[in-house]
Amino acid sequence: MMRTHYCGQLNPSLADQEITLCGWVHRRRDHGGVIFLDIRDREGLAQVVFDPDREETFNKADRVRSEFVVKVTGKVRPRPEGAVNPNMASGAIEVLGYELEVLSQAETPPFPLDEYSDVGEETRLRYRFIDLRRPEMAAKLKLRSKITSSVRRFLDDNDFLDVETPILTRATPEGARDYLVPSRTHPGTFFALPQSPQLFKQLLMISGFDRYYQIAKCFRDEDLRADRQPEFTQIDIETSFMDEQDIMGLTEGMIRQLFKEVLDVELGDFPRMPFSEAMQRYGSDKPDLRIPLELVDVEDQLADVEFKVFSGPAKDPKGRVAALRVPGGASMPRKQIDDYTKYVGIYGAKGLAYIKVNERAKGVEGLQSPIVKFIPEDNLQVILDRVGAEDGDIIFFGADKARIVSEALGALRIKLGHDLELLTCEWAPLWVVDFPMFEEDDEGRLSALHHPFTAPQCSPEDLKSNPATALSRAYDMVLNGTELGGGSIRIHRRDMQQAVFEILGIGAEEQQEKFGFLLDALKYGAPPHGGLAFGLDRLVMLITGASSIREVIAFPKTQSAACVMTQAPGTVDAKALRELNIRLREQPKVE
Structure with a gap:
């Protein structure tokens, strides 16, 4: 082990012990012949003092600059009266430096890390690996990790199985555009990246897995409005033999436990509000009840x-x-x-x-x-x-x-x-329920409000005779005007699924071509099932108080769905395109 402790772990109980730290030089100060280095690592900062008595070490400390990576050995001692820093986890002590080794030198970073300066998001994203060194950014990602751990623990304790579903799948109508991946081995055909694991998780229920979860990457090639990412993460959940009340009760318990563990906040009641009332009283299907x-x-x-x-x-x-x-x-x-x-x-x-x-x-x-x-x-x-x-x-x-x-x-x-x-108040959760099955566009065409696998509250016959007024068995969890997650009881009978496809104008041939595998599965004993998915990025954003989901994603894309750090998406050479049987209609513009 190169180090004995993390910087943020140092405290007065370690006084007089010799320790070794590894990290980055956060700031360097000269005070009357003494050099102070604040060393930073994942867990926080520690102040190291070098005095001229140890000449060789002192001269090294004199040459060190910000963001150098160093290894320091020294002795922990209480800080003198009046020098205690209450804003620092290790603020009651300092380390008297005996040895200093420079592991890696650094050029001057493109923006200072020892004080906040508003450098603009483009620069921060271009040098994201440096931006993430900022303690406030690191804190958000650490909290994100704590949140996923809490969620996994809750679901594991409730007998859910973590199952992975494919990333290379086929295009399905989920609302947004799919990202397509050309197949080399099947010329002229394409995989799609999943917008959600929806159909696979339903098939897992039909396979008898009873309770499934996954912290899943999802992809949507949509025109990016305010706060969307082309790839995002959801906490995906599906259960069998549970109705709306059971699923809502269970996931509400999960979110309550999460807020208690991570923020020490007791969330109050989660009132239930029909969609029609939410629209009438608040003009929104995700009302902010604060x-x-x-x-x-x-x-x-x-x-x-x-x-x-x-x-x-x-x-x-x-x-x-x-x-x-x-x-x-x-x-x-x-x-x-x-x-x-x-x-x-x-x-x-x-x-x-x-x-x-x-x-x-x-x-x-x-x-x-x-x-x-x-x-x-x-x-x-x-x-x-x-x-x-x-x-x-x-x-x-x-x-x-x-x-x-x-x-x-x-x-x-x-x-x-x-x-x-x-x-x-600070937190106002609720469930919005009784959504319409379909929404009408200006031409009078119907589309699924959630997705075409959502169960209606009526029989297939009633659904066909009054599709525009039918209500679904869907539910959304809303917190402070943000939709945290949405889900529904799914259709588990083939006749009902076909009725919904018909209302949406998906004919028998297209049903067979796109959803044949689902309709087949529904023939062979499908249990009643349902679930929901929480947007993890949004949940973390709310809990950390971040202003955008880009702040809580390690390497996010920009508004135009690009990564300025890796310069993705990028061009591909002619040979690779030939192997994929692709010819470009337009040559990409070189930035």
Whole structure:
């Protein structure tokens, strides 16, 4: 062993012992003829003191620079009065350095590590191996490891088996685009990288494994919105002979234990909320319950007003008019209202009507708003009563297609909650249940809201006669407005699976070609089964308080799905392409 201890493990109980440390020079300071080196390793920092008495060692310490890799032997001693550093795990002691060996020299790093400097993410990702030396980055990855250990332990204790499923598989319709891998041995054909282990985990249930889990890599070639990665990790779980309540109870237990072990936080109740209620009250299928604001429907009061902006959507069966009351918001300056109007525009809203409630007792006179003149006073009073308006409030309105109103006001609700510091607690978990089976696009085509293997709450006959209103046996766990994981009871009968495929417009031939193996498996005794998958990256992000999932992934991709450190994706030489029977239509641009 080169070392006897990690830097962060040193403490006063080791006083007067001789120890050996290995690590990086975090910072170097000269103080009145004495040299101090802070040595850093995975577990923390330790201060080593070199004095001129040991001339050879002192001269070596004098030549050492930041990020040199060194081995130090010395004696642990308490720090002098007044020199104790409470911010450091080993801050009560220091090491008197006897010997110093430089194992590796370092050039000046592209950004300093001994103090935080905002160097821009591109540089940090380009030199990720250096970025990860920063104690705050190392702490996030260590916590990630602690989280996966806790999850594995819980699932192992509950008789789950860890089974790996293939990475080279075939393309299936899961919503996003597949990453394709050309096959050399079967010319002209392609493997796909899995978007999730969905079908394999169902087949494992059909094989009788009863309880399966895997911390699985998944791949999606999607246009990257705010916080998505082309490859991500999920905690994948599937069980047999358990219903929704059992699965939700079990995984809720797992998340509770995780928060207790990792953060020492007791999560409160996990309320259950139907999808329809979540959309109506919060405009989101993953509501952030820390924020007390709610959307209130008011179209019944505005259907007959002459103001077409309101009456149009109020009369449209697919329209919605909703109000959002912000307590104490009447003091909001015009510029801020304009900013919020711009913000809801991102979600397709054409504007943001508002009423400032200055003094309700004065009736219409006590209201300040460009829209009051269009609304009869009786209707106004009903609206104000319904939202619970009080003096000093502002009420925002959204009127448009239901989806746009829900998205725009739902997003505004979150933004206001943070801007005005309205959060009522630190953690607010819940389950969203009773999702629709299908969603309709503008052309009236149906697609699966979760995936086509989700069981409906009705019989195949009822499903075929009313597909648009059918509810599924799906459930999502939500925490602080982030979906932690989602799952469902799966279809375990062939007739039901075929009914769903038919509704989705997948004909008998395509069913056989793409899902023949699943339909075959369902013929040979499939148990009732279900499961869910948690997004590990997102879970770690929430627990560490990171601002992006890129902060909790060791080597993430950028927004354009590239790795600036390894320069991936890269070009391939002509010979390799020939072997794969691939000819490029466009030559890649060299950056």
